[in-house]
Amino acid sequence: MAESLERLQFAEAIDFYKGKIRLPSSGWTDIWQQQHSHAFVVAGAAQDALVEDFYNAIRQAKDSGLGYPAFRKQFDEIVAKHGWAYNGTPGWRSKVMYRTNVKQAYHAGRYQQMEAVKHLRPYWRYRHTTFENPRLEHKSWDGKILPADSPWWNTHYPQNAWGCNCKVDSLSRVEAKREWEKLGKTGPDEEPEVEWEERVVGKNGSAPRTVRVPKGIDPGFAYNPGKAWLEPHTVPPLEGYDAVLKERGAAWPTGFTPPAMPKPTRVPASVMLPAGTAPEVAVADFLDVFGASMSEGAAFTDAAGSTLAITKALFQDGNGEFKWLAKPRKAGRLEHINLLAMALIEPDEIWWGWVKDHKEPGRWRLKRRYLRAYQVVDNGEYAVGVFEWGSSGWTGSTVFMASQEAEAAREAYFDNQRMGRLVYSK
Incomplete structure (x- = not known):
């Protein structure tokens, strides 16, 4: 399943990836959560040309359908070309970089698709699909059926951690009722209780800082990538770049008014x-x-x-x-x-x-x-x-x-x- 996801091509996922600004950074946490839906960064890649090469390599592997093996080959070439020093082994670093970007693009694209048919399929079901070394919290959410508009999806929509393979299905009213009857229920599940904890991020690159995240979700993943993409005004300013991404593509987003003409x-x-x-x-x-x-x-x-x-x-x-x-x-x-x-x-x-x-x-x-x-x-x-x-x-x-x-x-x-x-x- 993981390999088929990595090779999967559909317009919404590709558009999500294409719409990102590429930013040099000292660490993955230089930008935070929703900001990753609008920016492409590689932890420790501080030069435009290096970030450009990685962005293009991932995009070409996705667009061609060749998947991770094609990116893995280019990863070594890019590292040698720029003399880039990075943490971890080549295989581990390239796999994390590729799969995280592809999965987030997939989930953002799926969110857009499910939002478009929400009036017909108003319930969403959480699916835990990691059978090796499962995260207990993620496993406890498996099968939960909640309304599509539940606030819980704002923080618990996949991907919810490094290497997380969880997914979300959309269900019609008939399908949801059928699932409830199997389990002896009469309606949607109650939202799982969210327990917050403090974690330190930025140890490898940017300045360390303490953040608050839901238990069971890795720091930096407690957001809905698709919602952040479709609602750019909810995204906080990009730290270190003095910017909120106001625009995606050629047209102004809904509700955004360009600045007034500057005084000469x-x-x-x-x-x-x-x-x-x-x-x-x-x-x-x-x-x-x-x-x-x-x-x-x-x-x-x-x-x-x-x-x-x-x-x-x-x-x-x-x-x-x-x-x-x-x-x-x-x-x-x-x-x-x-x-x-x-x-x-x-x-x-x-x-x-x-x-x-x-x-x-x-x-x-x-x-x-x-x-x-x-x-x-x-x-x-x-x-x-x-x-x-x-x-x-x-x-x-x-x-x-x-x-x-x-x-x-x-x-x-x-x-x-x-x-x-x-x-x-x-």
């Missing part, structure tokens, strides 16, 4: 570099703002808590050549490089989106987009600075609109620059 930052025309400024000078000015130089880089932590490497490599292509040498028209954009630096340092908004990698079909890459609106004091022009950061470097643009341009047109242009998920708003 007033800047003098002198903040722009003179026309004809040598590209090397413009780049040196940009790097200097972040404490970097042409010969030495610097680390910069943005408003959402992500650390970026600021080096001259931002302005180079894959061959190490400066981008303006291959495409001279790019050099003209450097006149506005100070506005791009300001957008990165103090953005109005930061958006994260995952886009298909055109160079490597089947892979996805993280894009971070920094937006800031400006108004030039000297002539009243409105401008939007867009600084986009990705694994292949940066792209930047600043678009100016004449002072007589209608307010609605300005707002529409800024709104069109929003993409993916909002992770920071000033």
Whole structure:
């Protein structure tokens, strides 16, 4: 059964996994419970590229139906590629990583399916399916039939622990009545009593802290992954990233209103570099703002808590050549490089989106987009600075609109620059 689940493909489970933001982390508990329904982390994987590779490997194994064996092979390749040091043996670590992600995607997808037919199948039954080394608490819940809207499912919907194989079935009124008659009952079971206990988490990576969890459920699993996915506003802010995931996919979620248009930052025309400024000078000015130089880089932590490497490599292509040498028209954009630096340092908004990698079909890459609106004091022009950061470097643009341009047109242009998920708003 475990292997068939690992290979199982259905749209809701795949959508759940696809909708996650990938976050570097020091430990699995850096984010907590419901936040895992919106974020993909690998304990101890602190680099974007490493997290990207693991995410893509799991997704490819799932999408292809090849399952864990395909991921196990890629796990070793990824570890060797990045020189990643991790806890545990390769077989144990890869199996935990793969099966936990696949099972949570499965359970989240099943929850969405059962919610959709709840009016026809209003009862849910807990099923304990671990026969080797069963958890006694989980075994005591086996066969319990409760209304689908019972609060108990908020904390006890599987997966309820590392390696937990428990499931939930949905039942029609007729099916539920038949089960009750077999057991000499006349209606649903009483909700099992929840006994809470304190546990310490974060010993391996993030700072240790004490959390309160129901007895029988491992720390970090006392939540309903599907409900957290479908109700993003119930998810607390991502610790260390200053963000609540407000948006999934291309459309705003139900009930979410995008932030109001930011008030433009007033800047003098002198903040722009003179026309004809040598590209090397413009780049040196940009790097200097972040404490970097042409010969030495610097680390910069943005408003959402992500650390970026600021080096001259931002302005180079894959061959190490400066981008303006291959495409001279790019050099003209450097006149506005100070506005791009300001957008990165103090953005109005930061958006994260995952886009298909055109160079490597089947892979996805993280894009971070920094937006800031400006108004030039000297002539009243409105401008939007867009600084986009990705694994292949940066792209930047600043678009100016004449002072007589209608307010609605300005707002529409800024709104069109929003993409993916909002992770920071000033």
